[in-house]
Amino acid sequence: MAVGEFQLINPRTEDRPIKPDVEYDWLESQTPECLKWARQESQLTADRFDHLPRSKMIEQEMQALVSSAVRTPSFWVWGRHLFRIRQDNVNERGILERCARVNDTSPKEDDWRVVIDIDELGRKENRVFEFHSHMECCLFGPDADRLLLMLSDGGSDLVELREIDARTGQLIDGGFHTPSGRITVSWLDIDHLLISHTIYGGPKTAGDWPAASYIWQRGSDLKNVKAVFTAEPTDAIAGVCSLGPTDSGRAIINRVVDFSTFIYYIVSLDGSVEELPGLPTGSSMVLPRPTTSEYLFISLSKETVVRGKAVPAGSLIAYDVSTDQPGEERLSIVYEPEEEEVNLHLWINGLRASNSRIHFAMSKRGAEKKMVFENQNGEWQLVHSVPTSTGSRVTIVAADCYSDDTIICESGLLCPLTYWLEDEEGKKTLLYAEKSAFDASEFILRQMTTNSEDGTEIDYLVLSPRVPKHDQGKAPVLMTGYGAYGISMPTSYLNSMLGGISLVPWLNSGGSLVIPFIRGGGERGEAWHQAARQEKRQKSYDDFIAVAETIVRDGFTTPKHLGVYGSSSGGLLSAIMCIQRPKLFGAVVSDVPLTDMLRYTLMGMGGAWIYEHGDPKDPEMAKVLRAYSPFHNIQDRMNYPPCLVTISTNDDRVGPGHGRKFAAKIKDAGASNFYFFEDDSGGHSVSDSFKNTKLLVRRLVFFIETLQ
Structure with a gap:
């Protein structure tokens, strides 16, 4: 079906003019009127997709995949x-x-x-x-x-x-x-918890997280427990976590001041709270916090002087929490990265502490190795360094605080996930081997490079059929990206950020996948992240556009057959592609997106993201934000590509208001091919292939009908 034939209902009429921006703010609420609007718009979308000829076939394929796949x-x-x-x-x-x-x-x-x-x-x-x-x-x-x-x-x-x-x-x-x-919690001992919450009121951070932490004794009423610590209301978020084994009698409070500044405190069972002296505050987000009973580990986000030595960003530092020595003397350097070496998985599953060791993986020019360090006689020594197989990545998904055993996962875009239990000697025991969902031999994976608008080299991956199923230059292509918070794009098998199991029907139909490693992400370390933060945010989108233009210019596809998908910050990216380059893309899906960058701090936990995007209350920053804010740059009667926005009513991370306002305004502007669907549950993970198969079927139908 041609793009021009794939039109939606709801064309603009003269009695539905585009309104001033403020008149869409009511869609941020959860009032009956707002929910009624969302249900009506969602029903229009469901009616349109569910009766298309390919819908039943794709739904059967997806149901078969979901039923057979564990x-x-x-x-x-x-x-x-x-x-x-x-x-x-x-x-x-x-x-x-x-x-x-x-x-x-x-x-x-x-x-x-x-x-x-x-x-x-x-x-x-x-x-x-x-x-x-x-x-x-x-x-x-x-x-x-x-x-x-x-x-x-x-x-x-x-x-x-x-x-x-x-x-x-x-x-x-x-x-x-x-x-x-909204709760964070850790044990102190069998009868005491350290807990942060706002269940009964209490102070909050800028990101709407609990600011106060409490020691809760078994049998006591949480309403009456007094706070032992309160973070600043201007902090992005704050939370608690364990310090080594959960029966240690101590735990950690972490103030995330602005996602570049982290301040740690140790809370003891007696209620005493100690800020860790001498610990560098410039570090990267790592989940969960890697700790042993003796050490807290941080990854530096900028060059820092440690005990008289300048160490580069990305270095791994240990802080001794078991001593009363002066702060500077508690620090030790575990590992300094080589040039161009980076921990791709730092945010999640890239850094884990076991009983006495620290485990992580480093990548350099596509080659990756898993490393294990241990403190021996006051010095950190390399215990293991194991390279991963070509084309695969390794993550440390769990570590045991009572031994030095870990659980690791190996995977690649064409390699199903394999989970191993690895002991302190490096011996591996198989826990789980994922079955293939498609024939990997029918596909080829290539890494390519192009130049962004300012000349910066941008790497990207292309996963495509080994034998094309479509005419030369007409390959249906999906591009996806994220480009924020220093988070690297995953390259694991059917990763949820790439579409999960719903990728299989797309690939089997002859579709290709392109993954650009754009600035704002973590693919080249913290400097790559900083290169597209706040006033430099547009560079991230320029990088994505450069890759799209390259694959069109090289004859791999055409705009008519090129689609873009993104979720969360990737949803912001895809909405921006729709607005900034409407002639470059044939279809757009924006999942749980940010779209109103002048009010993002007022929705969900957006107040926590000022470090990344900038403060709209700052007049100069507001100009920057407005320049790329998708909601504010919708033009009247512009020929936008077909677009689908998917959100959840109970997404309390980004908030449903972004997607609703974007949909309402662009339809008022005359878009006749704009689709909106809001599920009543699912939260920020509404596009889950297993839990919300029907939504993924609609998305697949949209892409296949539009691009193929």
Whole structure:
């Protein structure tokens, strides 16, 4: 079907003029009027897509994939026990299971014992629960007999806390329990938690996170507990985490001042709070915080003098929390990266601490190695350095605070995920090997380079059929990107940021995938991130445009067959592509996006992102933000490409207002091919291939019908 034939209903009429920007602000709310508007617009979109000829065929293919594919489990190692969350088409929300480790052999399916079935719990309570526990902080003691179960209702970032027996799944009589709220928590000992929350009111940070932290004793009323620490209201976020083993009697409070400045405090069981003296504040975000009972580890975000020596950004630093020495003397250098060497996975699963070691992976020009360091006689020594296989990446998904065992994952765009339990000697035991969802031999992966508008070299990956299914120069192509917060684009198998399992029908239909590594991300380290922050943000979008122009100029595809997809900050990117370069793209999907950059701080937890985007209250910064803000740059009667915006009503991270306002305004401007769909649950992860297959089917139908 040609692009010109793929038109939506709802053309602009004279009695529906484009309005002043402020007249769309009502769509940020959750009033009945607003929700009615969202339902009506969503129904129009569903009616249009669900009856197209290819819709049933694609839905059958997706349902077959979801039914046959077992979603890759999440794994944790804790002393002599393993835990996993197993999900499939029957258990969409997941089953938490555990098994005992015996003789370092691979566990059999019969070895796993159910702790709690999240789907069944939701059915009993008429809720749509999601598992949100951070096991590193929520499991207790070497026997792993208690768990702080964190449950989200419908994918929201707000969670309810329940203390359960981690062997049986039963609620602990008289155990810790909270209503739903934004919570971070860690054990201090079996009868005390360190918890931050605003369940009953209390101060908040700029990002709408709890500012106050409390020591909560078993049996006491959380309403009456006094705060032991309160972060500043101008901080982006604040939270608590464990310090080594969860029965240590100590935990950490972390003030994220602005995503470039991190200040740490140790809280002891007696209520004392100590700011860590001499610890550099210029570090990168790492989740979870890597700690042992002796050390807190940070990755420097800028060149820093450590004990008289200038060390570069990206260096790994250890801070001794077990001594009373002066602050400077507590610091030690674990690793200084080589030139062009970077930790691609730093934010999540790129840096893990076990009982006495630190584990991470470094990449340089496509080659990657996993490294393990240990402190020996006061010096950090390399214990293991293992290169990964060509074309694959390794992440450290879990580490044991009671031993030096870890769980690692190896994967690539054409290589299904494999999970291993690795002991302190480097011996690996297979935990899980994902099955192939498509025939990798039918595809070819290439890394290419082009130049951005200012001459900067931009790398990008092209995944395409080895034997083209479409005429020369007419290859249907999806581009996707992110370009913010120093987060690297993933290159693992069917990663959710790339579309998850919904990529399979696209690839099988002859489609290609292009992944540009644009500025703002972390592919070349912190300097790459800084190169597109705040007033330099447009450079990130220029990089993406340069790659799109290159693959068109080189004859790989045409604008008519070129689509763009992005989620969250990637949703902002894709919305910008729609507005800035409407003739360069044939279709756009913007998932849970930011679009109003002059009001982003007022929606969701947007107040936490000022360091990244800038403060719209600053007149000069407001000019920069308005210049690329998709919502503000919609033009009347412009011929925009077909576009689909997907959001969730209960997305409390970005907020649904961005997507709604963008959709309403662009339709008022005369766009006759603009689609909007709002799901009532799913949160910021609404586009989940397993949990929301129907939404992904609509997105696939949109792309295939439009671009092929």
